[in-house]
Structure formats: structure tokens, C-alpha cells
Amino acid sequence: MPNLMELKYQVSNEDFTRAGEASSDVKKKLKQLGVSPDVIRRVAIALYEGEINMVIHAYGGEITVTISEERITMTLADRGPGIPDIDKAMQAGFSTAPDNVRNLGFGAGMGLPNMKKNSDTIDISTEIGVGTTVVMTINL
Amino acid sequence: MKVSDISKDGNFTLLTPTVSLDKDVDKLFCCDLLSIAMGKAPSGSCWVTVMSNVNTLAVATLTDVSCIVLAEGVTMDDTLKAKAASEDVAVFTTELPIYDAAKLIDSLR
Numbered sequence A: 001m002p003n004l005m006e007l008k009y010q011v012s013n014e015d016f017t018r019a020g021e022a023s024s025d026v027k028k029k030l031k032q033l034g035v036s037p038d039v040i041r042r043v044a045i046a047l048y049e050g051e052i053n054m055v056i057h058a059y060g061g062e063i064t065v066t067i068s069e070e071r072i073t074m075t076l077a078d079r080g081p082g083i084p085d086i087d088k089a090m091q092a093g094f095s096t097a098p099d100n101v102r103n104l105g106f107g108a109g110m111g112l113p114n115m116k117k118n119s120d121t122i123d124i125s126t127e128i129g130v131g132t133t134v135v136m137t138i139n140l
Numbered sequence B: 001m002k003v004s005d006i007s008k009d010g011n012f013t014l015l016t017p018t019v020s021l022d023k024d025v026d027k028l029f030c031c032d033l034l035s036i037a038m039g040k041a042p043s044g045s046c047w048v049t050v051m052s053n054v055n056t057l058a059v060a061t062l063t064d065v066s067c068i069v070l071a072e073g074v075t076m077d078d079t080l081k082a083k084a085a086s087e088d089v090a091v092f093t094t095e096l097p098i099y100d101a102a103k104l105i106d107s108l109r
């Protein structure tokens, strides 16, 4: 099945004021496509958490969102330090967020659990010192 | 109740006068950690928090809350107010603590 739409976003390093732009834009596009509010909400939550992680824990990267008849696929590729222990990172409450980001309201260690909960599949591949790629799909 | 009912109470000052206050408020939600709010804030709720930054607005729009109430006298600078207005999110400020603010809004329902 061909993709109906492909969207690409550059996520810059440490730019908290812009973090969330990709999620907001995807949300708008899905609304225009008439996708159900429940699915839009799940996409928005999952993508926002991933986007913020790219800013906080990595040095930015690229987000690709493809929409087909069956599903929405979100690929978040960063140039960050990688995740040493994915199982641990997935645990609710686990966070290595530094104080300056905690002061902004992040660091509850709920981002990855939220991403898992709101997507139908999540796949994380990571290499220490190279980067992390998170692929999430949400069925339509 | 509607967002406009909150603006009628003298304890709450509207920071976004250009935003429509016509949205319904079905629930109240209190939380300051953004990823918890992101996962849990019910759409159509009034979100009471002391966390005021651009990410608060992002979470509010992505979760479709009806309005934000900033407690403990927390406010927004002009840039943030303008951003809230452009995102169509109504934001109030109150001197009340979070619990008292939420309790008062609940009693208005």
C-alpha cells in the first residue's frame, strides 16, 4: 500500500522553545485528513515525548512520519549518546534528566512508558556514541 | 461549565483576552510534571499547574485541555501569552495554591 503522506522534521539541539513543533504540525495534518481524535491524541503524545527526548537526551535529529491507509509510522533518529540499557530506560520513573530540564517540568521518567502505551508497536535501536532510532506505529 | 465561568470568578485573571472562552470544561486536572500531564491530562479538562513555559503550552494543545490555570501567582511573559493566544489556549493566573484553585473551580461547576 503506498504512503498517502510523508512528513519530515529537523529537531534541533537544546531548542526547547521549538520542541513540540513536529507534534503540533502532525496533529494539524491528521485533523485535516479526518483521522479520529483518539488516534490523533495517541500520535501527539507519543511523538511529543519522542521529540522532547531527542532534544533533552540527544543532540537533535530527524523525524519522519508516514501515513498510509493502515497506519501512521513515526521514525525518530537522533545523533545522541545512545541508551546503555533500554529495559531500564523503559521503566516508569527512570530518568537521567539533568536539573536544568527538571526545572522545566521534565524528568518524570514517563516519556518512554507513554510512548509505549500510546503506540501499537515500538522499536528502539541504539548504539552507544552514535545515536538512537525509535520507530513507533499506530494503526488506523 | 464553560471556560468563561472561570473568568467570572474574581480569583482568576485571564492572561489571554483574545482567546474564545466558549470551550466546555468537563474535568479538573492537577499536575506539574509535563510527561505525566502529557499522558494523563483529559481532553476538555481545566489543567491547574505551577509550571509555566512553552512546553506547558505544547502539552496543553496536544492533549486538548480546555484551559490552563496557573496557581500560586505564577504567570506568563508577553511572548508566552502571545503564543498561548496563537495556539488558542485560554490561560488564567490565580494567587491561590493548586488545591484551592481546583477546589474552587470544581465548586463553580
Ligand SMILES: Nc1ncnc2c1ncn2[C@@H]1O[C@H](COP(=O)(O)OP(=O)(O)OP(=O)(O)O)[C@@H](O)[C@H]1O
Residues within 6 Å of the ligand: A049, A053, A054, A056, A057, A058, A078, A080, A081, A082, A083, A089, A090, A094, A095, A096, A097, A105, A106, A107, A108, A109, A110, A111, A112, A113, A132, B035, B036
Ligand atoms: N533519544 C535518547 N537518547 C539517549 N537517551 C535517551 C533517549 N531517550 C530516552 N533516553 C534515556 O531514557 C531515560 C528515560 O526516558 P523517558 O523519556 O522515559 O524519561 P525522561 O525523558 O528522563 O523524563 P520525562 O520523559 O518523564 O520528562 C532518559 O532519562 C534517558 O536516560
Ligand SMILES: [Mg+2]
Residues within 6 Å of the ligand: A049, A052, A053, A110, A111, A112, B035
Ligand atoms: Mg522523556
